[in-house]
Amino acid sequence: MPIVLPKGKKCAVILSWDFDAMSAFVLRGETTPTLISQGEFGARVGVPRVLDLCDKYNFKTTFFVPAWTIEVYPELTKKIFDKGHEIAHHMWCHEDAPQLSPEKELELMEKANEVIKRVTGKYPVGNRSGGFANSNNTIKLMEDHGFLYDSTQMGDDFHPYKCRVGDHGSVSEPWVFGRKSNIIELPISWYMDDYPHFEFRRAPLNPGLHAPSDVFEVWSQEFDYMYDNEENGVYVLTLHPYISGRAHRIMMVERLIQHMMRKKGVWFTRCEDVARCWKD
Numbered sequence: 720m721p722i723v724l725p726k727g728k729k730c731a732v733i734l735s736w737d738f739d740a741m742s743a744f745v746l747r748g749e750t751t752p753t754l755i756s757q758g759e760f761g762a763r764v765g766v767p768r769v770l771d772l773c774d775k776y777n778f779k780t781t782f783f784v785p786a787w788t789i790e791v792y793p794e795l796t797k798k799i800f801d802k803g804h805e806i807a808h809h810m811w812c813h814e815d816a817p818q819l820s821p822e823k824e825l826e827l828m829e830k831a832n833e834v835i836k837r838v839t840g841k842y843p844v845g846n847r848s849g850g851f852a853n854s855n856n857t858i859k860l861m862e863d864h865g866f867l868y869d870s871t872q873m874g875d876d877f878h879p880y881k882c883r884v885g886d887h888g889s890v891s892e893p894w895v896f897g898r899k900s901n902i903i904e905l906p907i908s909w910y911m912d913d914y915p916h917f918e919f920r921r922a923p924l925n926p927g928l929h930a931p932s933d934v935f936e937v938w939s940q941e942f943d944y945m946y947d948n949e950e951n952g953v954y955v956l957t958l959h960p961y962i963s964g965r966a967h968r969i970m971m972v973e974r975l976i977q978h979m980m981r982k983k984g985v986w987f988t989r990c991e992d993v994a995r996c997w998k999d
């Protein structure tokens with residue numbers, strides 16, 4: 720069992736927030752006022768609500784923030800950090816890593832790392848790539864830049880594992896698994912992300928707009944299963960201030976926190992803290 724949680728902790732819960740603001744809209748060239756305002760909501764309303772929620776229930780968590788967003792909201796990002804939350808790498812402007820050349824991905828990672836260091840005093844140890852998409856180079860780049868963990872892959876549900884480097888294959892040859900890297904994966908999934916459930920987009924169509932009660936059913940049952948069946952389980956939820964910062968949704972997130980806090984030994988914490996529990 721590679722993750723050994725601190726004594727008295729039965730499982731870990733990471734309610735991570737991807738503080739994108741309008742970065743992904745700008746990346747797609749969606750720079751007209753209404754589209755920008757959709758992302759802006761995350762900074763104006765979402766983040767303050769999220770910070771209040773974390774204070775109310777007295778836990779720290781991880782915010783994955785594109786460096787471009789940090790440049791737009793330096794004071795708000797500093798406020799998040801000063802409250803004890805982790806600021807982790809989330810690309811320069813929410814780029815899709817597989818779309819980048821290896822040179823460009825390296826250039827943007829180094830540029831983003833410097834921006835994060837300016838706010839936090841140290842380079843980030845964690846990464847979540849934009850749009851849940853690592854390139855074939857991402858993990859190697861992370862190793863070269865002293866990262867500890869990634870949270871962009873989906874190979875498990877409740878148990879972190881070591882990412883591989885150098886997988887290859889095709890339909891006409893067997894898949895060859897590459898070497899194990901020293902980057903720890905804190906696995907995510909689309910159903911543990913608020914975006915597909917809630918965010919409405921016309922093109923490409925994402926209907927979204929589900930009732931929070933439906934989503935509560937998915938997220939609470941994932942937790943219940945882990946709590947009852949998976950030793951040293953790690954629950955990673957991906958939330959966005961511009962999506963789950965909306966009133967009826969953040970009420971559901973609070974209900975979920977209360978549901979999980981009713982059980983004994985649940986450790987609400989940051990990605991970095993869980994990754995440091997890895998024992999080889």
Ligand SMILES: [Zn+2]
Binds near residue numbers: 737738739809849850
């Ligand atoms: Zn994002």
